[in-house]
Amino acid sequence: MLIEGPYGAFTHHVRRSDRVVLIGAGVGVTPLRALLEDLPDGVEVSVIVRASAETELVHHDEISALVNERRGSYHALIGSRSKIQLDRKTLRKLVPDIADCDIYICGPGAFSSAVSTAAEQLGVSPDRIHLEVFSF
Numbered sequence: 001m002l003i004e005g006p007y008g009a010f011t012h013h014v015r016r017s018d019r020v021v022l023i024g025a026g027v028g029v030t031p032l033r034a035l036l037e038d039l040p041d042g043v044e045v046s047v048i049v050r051a052s053a054e055t056e057l058v059h060h061d062e063i064s065a066l067v068n069e070r071r072g073s074y075h076a077l078i079g080s081r082s083k084i085q086l087d088r089k090t091l092r093k094l095v096p097d098i099a100d101c102d103i104y105i106c107g108p109g110a111f112s113s114a115v116s117t118a119a120e121q122l123g124v125s126p127d128r129i130h131l132e133v134f135s136f
Contacts, residue, residue: 025050028107045072099123
């Protein structure tokens with residue numbers, strides 16, 4: 001038996017800076033939790049999670065604790081999609097220096113696409129945007 005991995009774009013090995021933003025929705029938060037644990041010491045982290053209701057926050061306590069250990073920032077955006085949007089304005093408010101960060105996005109396809117577009121509009125280079133579509 002051989003066990004290898006992880007491979008691909010959703011590992012810390014592809015990052016180009018020591019500042020990362022992890023953004024997820026729904027079960028897409030699960031890979032972010034693993035990535036958060038795997039990031040080297042000294043990497044600054046901001047985590048943004050999106051859910052329609054507080055009861056839908058996946059791994060909330062674990063992620064919050066990991067972010068606190070790193071002295072990072074954790075933002076839980078809770079509410080309907082029509083009222084709580086993760087757009088350019090929200091990203092800029094939560095992470096003013098987002099253009100200097102690597103962005104890891106994981107969630108449903110439309111969510112990931114919209115967040116990726118907003119990040120590019122804020123000046124994040126496409127090679128610093130790492131996507132993983134994760135849904136049931």
